[in-house]
Amino acid sequence: MVLFIVDLLALFAVYLVINIGLNIQQGITGIPNFGILFAVAGGAYITAGLSTRLTLALLGIQTNLNPVSDNVSVLQLVNPILRSQPIIAISLFILFLMIGGAAGAAMGLISSAPAIRLREDYLAITLLAFGEILNIVGQGYTPLIGGPPGVNLPDVLAWAGEYRFYAGSFVLLLVAIAIFAVADYIIKTPFGRTLKAIRDNETVARALGKSITQYRTVSILIGSTLCGIAGSLWVIYSGAITPTLARFDWTFLPWLMILLGGMGSNRGTFVGTLIFVTLDKLIIYYKYTFVGILPFDIIWLNYLLLGLIAILILIYRPEGIVRETQIKQRPSPESKKFSQG
Amino acid sequence: MELVSLSTVVAWLTYSAFLSLMALGITLLYRTTKVANFAHASFVTIGAYVTYTLTVAFSSNPYVGVPVAFILVGIISLLLFYAVLEPLRRRNASTVLLMIATLAIDVMLTGFINIHADYLTNAYRVPSRNILLSGSDFRYIGQPGILFVALGTLAICAAAIYLLLNFTTLGIALRASMENPQLAEAIGINVSMMLAISWFIGGGLAGIAGALIPLWTEVNPSIGTILLASMFCASIVGGLEQIYGAVLGGLVLGLVDVIGTTVLASIIGPWVAFYEPVIPLLVLSAILIFAPRGLAGINLRRGKQ
Numbered sequence: 001m002v003l004f005i006v007d008l009l010a011l012f013a014v015y016l017v018i019n020i021g022l023n024i025q026q027g028i029t030g031i032p033n034f035g036i037l038f039a040v041a042g043g044a045y046i047t048a049g050l051s052t053r054l055t056l057a058l059l060g061i062q063t064n065l066n067p068v069s070d071n072v073s074v075l076q077l078v079n080p081i082l083r084s085q086p087i088i089a090i091s092l093f094i095l096f097l098m099i100g101g102a103a104g105a106a107m108g109l110i111s112s113a114p115a116i117r118l119r120e121d122y123l124a125i126t127l128l129a130f131g132e133i134l135n136i137v138g139q140g141y142t143p144l145i146g147g148p149p150g151v152n153l154p155d156v157l158a159w160a161g162e163y164r165f166y167a168g169s170f171v172l173l174l175v176a177i178a179i180f181a182v183a184d185y186i187i188k189t190p191f192g193r194t195l196k197a198i199r200d201n202e203t204v205a206r207a208l209g210k211s212i213t214q215y216r217t218v219s220i221l222i223g224s225t226l227c228g229i230a231g232s233l234w235v236i237y238s239g240a241i242t243p244t245l246a247r248f249d250w251t252f253l254p255w256l257m258i259l260l261g262g263m264g265s266n267r268g269t270f271v272g273t274l275i276f277v278t279l280d281k282l283i284i285y286y287k288y289t290f291v292g293i294l295p296f297d298i299i300w301l302n303y304l305l306l307g308l309i310a311i312l313i314l315i316y317r318p319e320g321i322v323r324e325t326q327i328k329q330r331p332s333p334e335s336k337k338f339s340q341g
Numbered sequence: 342m343e344l345v346s347l348s349t350v351v352a353w354l355t356y357s358a359f360l361s362l363m364a365l366g367i368t369l370l371y372r373t374t375k376v377a378n379f380a381h382a383s384f385v386t387i388g389a390y391v392t393y394t395l396t397v398a399f400s401s402n403p404y405v406g407v408p409v410a411f412i413l414v415g416i417i418s419l420l421l422f423y424a425v426l427e428p429l430r431r432r433n434a435s436t437v438l439l440m441i442a443t444l445a446i447d448v449m450l451t452g453f454i455n456i457h458a459d460y461l462t463n464a465y466r467v468p469s470r471n472i473l474l475s476g477s478d479f480r481y482i483g484q485p486g487i488l489f490v491a492l493g494t495l496a497i498c499a500a501a502i503y504l505l506l507n508f509t510t511l512g513i514a515l516r517a518s519m520e521n522p523q524l525a526e527a528i529g530i531n532v533s534m535m536l537a538i539s540w541f542i543g544g545g546l547a548g549i550a551g552a553l554i555p556l557w558t559e560v561n562p563s564i565g566t567i568l569l570a571s572m573f574c575a576s577i578v579g580g581l582e583q584i585y586g587a588v589l590g591g592l593v594l595g596l597v598d599v600i601g602t603t604v605l606a607s608i609i610g611p612w613v614a615f616y617e618p619v620i621p622l623l624v625l626s627a628i629l630i631f632a633p634r635g636l637a638g639i640n641l642r643r644g645k646q
Binding site: 026032034113114117118119120121122124125126128129130132133136137139140247248252255256259295296297300301302303304306307308310311314315318 | 371375376377379425428429432434436437438440441442444445446447448449450451452453455456459460463566569570573574577581612615616618619621622625626629630633
């Protein structure tokens with residue numbers, strides 16, 4: 001049971017970061033990014049691809065082994081060192097997150113090219129289609145993550161020894177909460193309000209002298225950076241990756257979570273993610289109870305259930321659990337005088 | 342050195358016929374409900390499994406699946422319209438919410454398809470993944486029958502839609518509901534029913550295309566999802582505003598995809614063929630950047646889009 005909760009918290013942390021990124025784009029700025037898989041996969045694959053090479057370079061290990069194709073033997077060389085050198089391991093962890101963020105930002109830059117030009121329906125189709133590209137590249141270009149079999153990553157959380165599993169979840173959660181706090185702050189700044197203004201009325205925002213294109217691009221960049229970091233968190237936590245990140249897990253579920261929580265509200269995103277990840281994990285946890293009773297794989301029941309939940313939310317509570325609230329502002333002395341007459 | 346052989350042309354025409362059929366349905370639904378129907382992926386897959394289930398259960402000819410798939414997928418599409426899209430449309434839901442709804446429908450149907458595939462394996466002891474029925478296809482002048490059937494089906498469907506929309510009262514009412522729903526409602530057209538009819542036809546077209554797929558390429562529960570990018574690309578290349586643009590889009594995209602890959606593979610190297618799925622995306626981005634409303638949206642007479 002403890003293991004179940006620890007694992008759940010790690011998954012929650014990863015999805016929280018993605019959903020904050022998606023919420024900034026869709027909820028706050030109104031850009032329907034149906035292709036967040038692109039940024040998540042970018043962060044995950046590029047982090048995984050560079051991780052072993054960077055670790056070798058940083059530790060100054062000379063070897064004839066190929067970091068990708070002789071992955072397992074290289075890691076046997078590297079992991080004991082990481083276990084005994086927590087400082088190097090932690091700096092590598094931070095470096096990996098930065099790589100993930102940079103990769104996500106690069107993918108965001110690519111997606112922003114159509115995003116600032118196209119109408120929302122054309123845009124949604126284009127981004128949805130783009131999401132799959134990195135899986136094709138990951139499978140075809142073996143130096144990245146070794147093609148279909150995938151690669152393992154150096155264990156930068158190995159310093160925790162036997163508590164590695166707990167430490168992993170804890171560190172992930174810490175990163176996610178920090179990102180949540182920063183995002184919550186950004187939304188309240190003039191920048192965040194401008195994004196909301198663009199979403200609510202583009203013409204007015206333009207009339208007030210805001211560059212719509214610039215703000216939309218920055219919003220996509222921030223969102224995609226977060227998705228990239230999440231991808232990197234995910235591969236670091238799971239320790240291995242294959243080029244098979246699915247649109248269901250990394251685009252549909254995040255959309256469902258922010259929809260359930262309430263688009264545009266950061267608190268809603270938090271609540272939606274927590275409820276949803278718990279629900280999803282419980283289904284998988286109790287899956288084995290049903291094996292043998294049902295004549296099919298229970299995972300498909302999960303698809304039916306989640307699709308149905310999404311439709312029910314859309315029809316009966318499209319605003320989600322937490323309604324987006326107006327940003328509270330302390331009234332200035334003048335406005336107080338004005339309201340008193 | 343012969344770059345473009347007969348087999349390449351056959352591959353192009355077959356692929357294009359499939360793309361056009363699928364894009365026709367997408368464009369029709371877009372014209373009526375103003376929503377990009379992501380569930381089209383599952384509609385196509387259901388069509389493919391209808392054919393396979395019939396051949397397994399009744400050992401019938403694969404082509405028998407076509408009319409059955411048309412009616413079955415049409416009815417599924419009709420039911421989903423009344424259960425999900427019509428309530429949302431009544432509430433003036435935004436385009437994005439409608440798109441999430443079709444995405445959710447797609448996820449649900451994916452669940453059903455996989456459950457059905459597992460059931461087939463359990464009940465009939467037959468494989469239900471990586472199915473290919475082209476072995477039982479007929480041959481005509483040395484070419485696989487599916488080439489002629491797919492092209493013929495496309496011609497019949499396009500002609501039928503043309504006749505329906507232009508020469509029948511129902512077609513005029515349908516077009517009125519697409520062009521201006523408020524006005525159509527005002528003169529007494531039941532717009533909701535017209536949309537439902539378009540959903541039946543659009544879904545049915547996806548069913549027809551899907552039903553023919555097992556004769557062309559390997560079928561998996563994910564076949565629709567794999568083809569989704571290409572069919573949307575064909576539909577957008579042709580222009581979502583023009584129903585017949587879909588036919589044009591399918592032909593162009595198929596040409597670029599099949600001939601382009603063959604030529605590139607022979608020039609650069611065979612590894613290029615692996616990245617074939619990327620081609621529709623590149624075509625899509627190139628066209629949208631230069632002609633944001635698709636090829637059919639370009640007004641040649643005025644010399645601008």
